[in-house]
Amino acid sequence: MKKQQYEKLRHIVVVGAGYGGITAVLRLAKKLRHQNEVQIHLVDKNSYHLLKTQLHEAAVGKREVAIPIEHLLRRRRILFHLEKVKSIDPDQQIIHFQKGHLAFDFLVLALGSKTNFYGIPGLKEHAFTLETLTDAQRIHEHIARNCALAASEPESKRRKNLLRFIVGGGGLTGVEVAAEFADLVVKCTIDYRVSLADAEIVLIEAGQHLVPHLGEALSAKISKELSAKGVSIMSGTKVLALTADAVTLSSNMTLETKTFVWTGGVHIADIFQDKKIKTGRLGRIRVDACLRAENYPFIYAIGDNALAMNPETGQPVPTAAQFALQQGRLVADNIYAYITGKSCKPYAPRVIGEVVSLGGHLAVGWMALPLLKKITFVGFLGSLIKAAIQRKHILLLRKESRNWSMR
Numbered sequence: 557m558k559k560q561q562y563e564k565l566r567h568i569v570v571v572g573a574g575y576g577g578i579t580a581v582l583r584l585a586k587k588l589r590h591q592n593e594v595q596i597h598l599v600d601k602n603s604y605h606l607l608k609t610q611l612h613e614a615a616v617g618k619r620e621v622a623i624p625i626e627h628l629l630r631r632r633r634i635l636f637h638l639e640k641v642k643s644i645d646p647d648q649q650i651i652h653f654q655k656g657h658l659a660f661d662f663l664v665l666a667l668g669s670k671t672n673f674y675g676i677p678g679l680k681e682h683a684f685t686l687e688t689l690t691d692a693q694r695i696h697e698h699i700a701r702n703c704a705l706a707a708s709e710p711e712s713k714r715r716k717n718l719l720r721f722i723v724g725g726g727g728l729t730g731v732e733v734a735a736e737f738a739d740l741v742v743k744c745t746i747d748y749r750v751s752l753a754d755a756e757i758v759l760i761e762a763g764q765h766l767v768p769h770l771g772e773a774l775s776a777k778i779s780k781e782l783s784a785k786g787v788s789i790m791s792g793t794k795v796l797a798l799t800a801d802a803v804t805l806s807s808n809m810t811l812e813t814k815t816f817v818w819t820g821g822v823h824i825a826d827i828f829q830d831k832k833i834k835t836g837r838l839g840r841i842r843v844d845a846c847l848r849a850e851n852y853p854f855i856y857a858i859g860d861n862a863l864a865m866n867p868e869t870g871q872p873v874p875t876a877a878q879f880a881l882q883q884g885r886l887v888a889d890n891i892y893a894y895i896t897g898k899s900c901k902p903y904a905p906r907v908i909g910e911v912v913s914l915g916g917h918l919a920v921g922w923m924a925l926p927l928l929k930k931i932t933f934v935g936f937l938g939s940l941i942k943a944a945i946q947r948k949h950i951l952l953l954r955k956e957s958r959n960w961s962m963r
């Protein structure tokens with residue numbers, strides 16, 4: 557776009573094409589389709605929208621989880637920039653890339669979160685993480701390779717070390733990864749003709765309960781189902797250090813392993829470290845009720861990188877896809893309201909339920925019902941609900957982006 561032409565327009569830039577960003581950008585394009593003086597931009601370091609909540613399935617080779625951006629933006633007046641954001645100057649209203657920059661009138665920050673290693677020695681160097689498509693592919697290849705090596709390994713101890721898969725962090729992601737590993741190990745032992753008795757999956761959690769925010773009853777159900785799948789759960793145990801061959805635990809135990817996946821927590825990218833944009837816990841951007849960054853009313857933050865507060869509980873809204881989606885819709889409405897001279901709407905998170913998939917056709921969770929009631933479920937019904945939630949996101953994307961369909 558020529559400089560003169562660029563300067564005539566108002567530019568709304570959304571950075572991050574994850575759950576929050578893609579929702580915001582598609583809704584903005586729909587609402588502003590008749591406003592020719594506005595140009596909408598989407599920036600992401602990848603050329604696809606990643607279905608991050610299904611990454612654990614990609615890590616065991618079960619599912620495609622990337623939707624090309626071009627499919628989603630087809631016939632929309634949205635300019636896509638395949639760029640990694642290096643820094644943001646909120647005073648000059650400029651985003652800096654490796655090479656080049658982009659000026660904005662409104663900015664929506666939806667950069668997600670990344671793995672927090674908490675400074676634990678060796679973790680960053682030796683652990684597998686699960687935050688990108690490449691991570692999922694690396695884990696998948698590594699497991700297949702270890703199974704193949706185990707098949708021709710005559711020495712029992714070395715064979716068992718190859719087949720000991722350890723997951724650190726018993727939150728939602730860790731539990732889903734451990735469950736998928738359990739299924740994969742069964743398949744791998746059949747495919748490569750290794751004895752199932754040689755394989756072991758261990759889930760390590762520092763607290764007393766898995767996925768603690770779901771409450772003790774659901775947490776107990778998750779533990780029971782995982783144990784039935786052959787996962788050894790070590791709760792109340794901290795990871796102290798990791799090398800290429802072993803993990804040291806707070807229980808004075810050292811476990812030999814070639815596969816350690818760390819899912820113990822997230823924090824926000826260093827992009828906001830200059831402190832111009834104010835951040836709070838875990839580096840999340842502090843926002844007001846309308847999801848605008850404190851001090852910068854033309855900058856909005858949504859999803860994992862935003863510290864939105866629940867006005868009812870006074871607590872931060874958790875990092876979860878369902879909240880990123882809600883916030884994506886709301887900022888689009890709020891920017892549209894601003895442009896059309898209306899007032900913004902405050903954010904009130906709606907928790908419709910949570911489902912933790914435990915591999916195969918098994919899931920555990922709860923769902924809100926009218927009149928403040930809720931139901932909990934375990935088993936096949938749960939997996940149907942989980943599949944329906946994932947399907948709903950795809951259907952909404954398809955609706956917003958017309959004609960596109962998933963292979």
Ligand SMILES: Cc1cc2nc3c(=O)[nH]c(=O)nc-3n(C[C@H](O)[C@H](O)[C@H](O)COP(=O)(O)OP(=O)(O)OC[C@H]3O[C@@H](n4cnc5c(N)ncnc54)[C@H](O)[C@@H]3O)c2cc1C
Pocket residue numbers: 571572573574575576577599600601602605606608609610611612639640641642666667668669686687728729732825858859860861875876877878879880911912
């Ligand atoms: C394995 C796994 C399972 C999960 N399961 C669930 C679940 O069942 N339910 C649930 O609610 N949540 C789940 N979550 C959490 C959920 O995925 C996140 O809360 C959600 O993705 C947050 O959405 P977001 O839009 O804030 O960020 P993201 O979806 O992470 O998107 C961020 C985007 O920003 C881009 N980006 C990042 N940095 C840069 C940069 N510097 N420059 C340019 N682009 C950049 C990324 O490429 C990405 O496209 C799971 C997470 C994982 C890893």
